[in-house]
Amino acid sequence: xxxxxxxxxxxxxxxxxxxxxxxxxxxxxxxxxxxxxxxxxxxxxxxxxxxxxxxxxxxxxxxxxxxxxxxxxxxxxxxxxxxxxxxxxxxxxxxxxxxxxxxxxxxxxxxxxxxxxxxxxxxxxxxxxxxxxxxxxxxxxxxxxxxxx
Amino acid sequence: xxxxxxxxxxxxxxxxxxxxxxxxxxxxxxxxxxxxxxxxxxxxxxxxxxxxxxxxxxxxxxxxxxxxxxxxxxxxxxxxxxxxxxxxxxxxxxxxxxxxxxxxxxxxxxxxxxxxxxxxxxxxxxxxxxxxxxxxxxxxxxxxxxxxx
DNA sequence: TTAAACTAGTTCAAAGTTAAACTAATTTGA
DNA sequence: TCAAATTAGTTTAACTTTGAACTAGTTTAA
Numbered sequence: 030x031x032x033x034x035x036x037x038x039x040x041x042x043x044x045x046x047x048x049x050x051x052x053x054x055x056x057x058x059x060x061x062x063x064x065x066x067x068x069x070x071x072x073x074x075x076x077x078x079x080x081x082x083x084x085x086x087x088x089x090x091x092x093x094x095x096x097x098x099x100x101x102x103x104x105x106x107x108x109x110x111x112x113x114x115x116x117x118x119x120x121x122x123x124x125x126x127x128x129x130x131x132x133x134x135x136x137x138x139x140x141x142x143x144x145x146x147x148x149x150x151x152x153x154x155x156x157x158x159x160x161x162x163x164x165x166x167x168x169x170x171x172x173x174x175x176x177x178x
Numbered sequence: 179x180x181x182x183x184x185x186x187x188x189x190x191x192x193x194x195x196x197x198x199x200x201x202x203x204x205x206x207x208x209x210x211x212x213x214x215x216x217x218x219x220x221x222x223x224x225x226x227x228x229x230x231x232x233x234x235x236x237x238x239x240x241x242x243x244x245x246x247x248x249x250x251x252x253x254x255x256x257x258x259x260x261x262x263x264x265x266x267x268x269x270x271x272x273x274x275x276x277x278x279x280x281x282x283x284x285x286x287x288x289x290x291x292x293x294x295x296x297x298x299x300x301x302x303x304x305x306x307x308x309x310x311x312x313x314x315x316x317x318x319x320x321x322x323x324x325x326x327x
Numbered sequence: 328t329t330a331a332a333c334t335a336g337t338t339c340a341a342a343g344t345t346a347a348a349c350t351a352a353t354t355t356g357a
Numbered sequence: 358t359c360a361a362a363t364t365a366g367t368t369t370a371a372c373t374t375t376g377a378a379c380t381a382g383t384t385t386a387a
Contacts, residue, residue: 036297039301039309040297040301042304042309042312042313043297043300043301043303043304043305044300046304046307046312046313046315046316046319047206047210047300047303047304049315049316049319049320049323050202050203050206050315050316051203051206051207052246052319052323053203053319053320053322054199054200054202054203054319055203055246056322056323057199057200057322057323058200061196097201097204148185148192151189151192151196152188152189152192154192154196154322155191155192155195155196155322156188156192157322158195158318158321158322160191162321163191163192163195164191164195165314165318166195166198166199166315166318167195167199169202169311169314169315169318170195170198170199170201170202170203171198171202172306172307172311173202173205173206173303173306173307174198174201174202174205174206
């Protein structure tokens with residue numbers, strides 16, 4: 030929401046840019062991910078399929094890191110994808126604590142279908158900005174995101 | 179995650195900037211909002227208190243719009259704040275469908291306490307960027323966020 | 328005037344989310 | 358060597374979130 034706040038100029042600027050960043054990210058994500066409901070996929074589920082598609086089989090732990098979720102959460106997200114037979118769990122022979130997640134043929138086919146549409150949506154959203162503006166936005170975001178929690 | 183994708187340059191650029199935007203907004207929000215757990219407030223609850231603090235009494239519908247949540251969700255968020263006596267519901271006399279939400283004294287006192295700390299956190303995150311960079315980020319975010327769904 | 332359309336808010340089911348406590352397997356270092 | 362620490366994943370409780378179906382009040386237009 031807009032800032033109705035009497036503070037220093039630097040405070041006002043910081044609040045305004047924080048809100049705009051949050052809104053922009055939310056608006057863009059929701060427009061890009063809206064079509065996932067057509068496939069009954071959540072954003073987290075799509076994130077898992079996409080990671081496996083591009084990176085090959087991964088451990089649950091690595092998937093959790095990729096999509097920025099807790100390991101407890103990833104267990105459930107994976108359970109739901111396994112139920113739909115889009116992925117499978119395979120225990121690691123060497124390190125029996127770990128489980129590798131693989132795309133099934135059905136999962137591969139689904140993400141094969143969705144991914145190009147996803148890219149088209151991302152492009153159409155981001156092409157609101159010129160290539161130079163996109164590069165600048167990326168630079169600023171990287172700078173902000175890099176700090177330690 | 180980084181883009182392992184063989185597509186056009188514009189597609190790659192768009193995917194990269196989209197991911198960076200999402201990550202940066204997530205990282206910054208999580209760092210800024212972390213202290214809300216000290217007050218047992220969720221981000222949505224804080225958003226409601228903040229909106230009422232700066233804008234005065236609002237209808238549930240308007241609160242939902244402000245914090246970008248569904249009306250179903252706002253009902254629960256408000257229920258939980260009412261239970262803690264931080265806000266009250268008052269039926270509109272003229273339009274009996276509508277309910278106005280008011281801050282209680284306790285709610286006012288709480289947000290009075292939290293808000294300056296919140297501002298300090300936002301400032302400290304955003305001052306990673308120079309004032310000029312903040313203005314540019316705000317401009318780019320506004321451009322992206324303004325589009326219609 | 329009054330039926331249809333719309334609007335505000337509630338309820339419910341399904342899923343996601345986190346944090347914490349837990350099991351089981353592996354690594355480490357005294 | 359082997360107990361302690363660490364790591365991978367699961368489970369649970371408490372909660373948030375969404376979307377859809379629903380109730381009830383208001384507006385509109387034939």
